[in-house]
Amino acid sequence: MTTMQERPRTADSDGGRTIKRNRRRITAGSAIVYASAFVLALVWLIPLLWALSTSLKTETDASLGQEIRWIPPEWSLEGYRTLFERGDHLVWMVNSTVVSTIVTILTLVLCVLAAYGFSRFDFPGRKFIFAAIIAGLMVPPQALIIPLFDIVTTLNLGDTYWGLALPQVVAPVMVFILKRFFDGVPRDYEEAAKLDGAGHLRVLWSVIVPLSGPIVAAVGIFTFIGSWNNFLWPLLIATDPSMMTLPVGLGVVAGGYGLFYAQNMAAAVLGALPLLIVFMLFQKQIVKGVAGVGLK
Amino acid sequence: MRNNPSPPGSLSRRTLLAGGAAAAGLGLSGCGSLATTLTDKTVVRQWNLLAGADGAVMTQMHEEFSADRPDVELQATTFGWGTPFYTRVVMGATSGNAADIATIHVARIPSLSPDTLLDPIGLDEIEEAGLSPDDFPAGVWEKCFVGEDLYAIPIDTHALVNYYNRTVCDQAGVLNADGTLLETQGVEEYFDLLRAVKDVTGEYGTSLDTWAGWRQFWAWYRQQDGEWIFHDDGYELDDEKALTAIEVIYRMAEEGLCPQVSDGAQTAANFENGVGGLVQVGNWEIVRFRAFDEAQGLDFSITEMPDFFGNRRTQGDSHAYILPHHNSWDPDVRRATIDYAAWMLQHSFEWGAGGGHTPAYLPVTESEEYQSLEPNAEYSGVVENVQFDPEAWFSGSGGRLFTEVSEVLRLVYSQELTPEPALDLMKERVDELVALPNPVD
Amino acid sequence: MTTETKTPRAGDAAGRPPSTTAPPTREKPKSWTGLWFVLPFTAMYVLFLVWPTILGLYYSFTDRSLTGRPTSWIGLDNWTEVFGDERAWDALWNTAVFTVYSAVPLVVIALVLALLVNRARKMGWFLRMAFFAPFILPVSVVTMIWIWMYQPDGGLINDFLQNTLGVQDSAEPTLWLSDEGTAMWSVVITTVWWTVGFNFLLYLAALQTIPKDVYESSSMDGANWWQQLWGITLPLLKRTTALVIVLQLIASLRIFDQMYLMTGGGPNRATEVAIHYIYISGFEGYRIGYASALSYVLFVLIMIVSIVQFRLFARKEG
Known part of the structure; x- marks a missing residue:
């Protein structure tokens, strides 16, 4: 397997030495570690593999009461085909992409601006506003759904991309994280840029953000x-x-999904795909990002 | 749990085809926003809760409608039956973004706060579309009004009916010479019949949905002339009759004449694979059993509910079209929407023949073609015997009364509760409902 | 709404600040310039977080209905009703039960996986991928797959128990999601599978910061692997464990998605959790006013846990 050749990404500086030393005492112990890790990983993948297997069967083979078979007795793309004929899966995928993109761009822009403002300027009310935003870290958005629904429908944003996206943009934690990071960026670079006549936005964009x-x-x-x-x-x-x-479309719209398991699992597999791809592309950043939560 | 009237189970090729057709039909509509911008047709958005086998019939009819009305683009969406669907209608209507038309149960109209969440339908509008008040049975028609305003157009009447497997019942010796099911009087006679059938199947006499016990309960309670009247601060329930009804349920399950645990899917499957020789379930399951018959053979017919207490009353409701509240109506869309409803009614022979429902549209049901339709004719009496749910804002198909009572009765079927404590728990749950301030009056 | 049950609270520190020690020096003179930078975010913050918080409090004193009927002030009625509402307390209890059931496996399994992967470094990429991948899946994909596996008749899990292990009678299949005794556990198992990867990565990262010489010197003292685990590794992971537990607690109090999709709160309300009951009161029962009062109770509870978390972070900040 190609995956085996990957070097451990997070190995510390003396990783090479450690591995060498470990190799010297390759023992029953480490064989057991490898074997059990591998078996556990397989167990962890079972649900995904089973979904994939079901999605590639004919509806008859996939239905309940059939013998459990991991390899489809008859390979079929029936499930996927019906899904594409229905078309709504594709619409939901487009909607998710649009909403998540709006949310991501707006969050980045708003939070970077705010973090920079808090990090580099003193202005009237700064302490108060910052404290208020920090307090927001503790507010559970799920407990606000009732009034929030009311506000968004009153603004006539129900069933719109903006209604879906805007409330998700309010992420105090991101402001907090970015501000802390900006605080640690040395001023020297900015001063140099300012001497060259760059404005604040330009400094932010061409000095702070790249750093x-x-x-x-x-x-x-x-x-x-x-x-x-x-x-x-x-x-x-x-x-x-x-x-x-x-996620909502898959969970809520009934039409046939409940009845047809191959189609159902095809929908699950396709629903899993976009983020699995994102994960593959950004594995390093994601793993480090999670690790950062604990290490900071 | 979702109270889906007919979810999964083993599949047949025919259901698959029907499902494929359903899927293709949704595909037409699924493209929602994309399609709306890409088409210059008049778009009519329809929401429904027909997640069961009748949904496939509706989809079939939608395809014919689309062929008939090339300038209209119909976008139909099916949501989970019951609460998920109704919640969506209410939330959509609150923000003015609900579909143009939706199928609901007539008994649920009061729970939908008609004066704020539904748009009234003009009699002139439906007449322009070719319908007339005389086309509907007076009883159902009246239920579509709130005060002076018409809020719904009835589609059908549907009810709990009794399916029987001819092969099994013949072996059990419970068929008449003409192949129809023996008529019984009283609980004991019917239990004897079930015992005979149970001997043949080796498992159950009848199959039924232990997750939707409200339907059985209401049928047995109403057969005893039981009334359930709700006031603002309480209700009148005939404890003795309610207890009798629950006892029937308890004893049937205790003796294994029916399953102790069986959800919608299992209920239908039990009948298909001969584990139960009969099944008490909605007339809409006919689609599924027919498909099974075609694929693997299942000689069955349908009759009314057994006479337990001197009559054959059964629980049921009517589907109807409503117009969720819009902040503003595009006149073209409005006209196309009413026209869609009229078209569906005028073609509701298919709804009756395919979906097993009894159409509300009299020109169809009075036609000779319909009168001679089998097995619909054999259970045509349900229309007179159907008992609508009691009147309260939390009542009606998939409503909170239905859900709460069914939840208690599920425990009776599974023998976790005996009848007396079950009645107590049921009343306790209903007390909770009554105590809630009425949010819709 | 960016943080839901499984979303990481913070995606920070992908890189460390180049210099963490330099205290931020601000441009001395107060000017309005900075305000323009924080204004856009602050405006959104006020509209979608501060305002709903105030509005929710106001609604909790009214009989506001989803159906849009006129609203009137009803004083403390909703609040007295909340405190006497058994169903609300049951929902909170179920939330607590879920939290307890899920916290233990989410900590222990994450730790075991991390210890294994830390030693099986040659398969690192594959193992991390296998254990963490479920975490990034949408909730409905996860529940679709598990509902399918939990099917009583012919589902993968019951089939395994019946035909492979032979511990289940095929005439009496376990009704995973519809039996009061197993429904909560079923949701817990699904949740563990789904989210343990996040905790696993936290532990793995923490393990990899433990210097090797710590082990080397204890090895020389003759400590075996087991003694090292209890004597060195676990104590050094204390902080991570505290963090994992607090994050878990906050996520569990907000649980909703899995229950809504898998059990609908049933059977017999056995898996009805706090947010779900708020949803039921507000959107299924149309009682915006009452649901607002319920929300506030939950709000305060989560707030308390969050303050604990905040202090945990703040302490090491200082």
């Missing part, structure tokens, strides 16, 4: 994943199927 590349990327990726997987808010605000995001 903060990894953290801005991490905030962006996590915002995107969080928004893509958000269920409760779109469940409330997208009433028409044509405005639903993927």
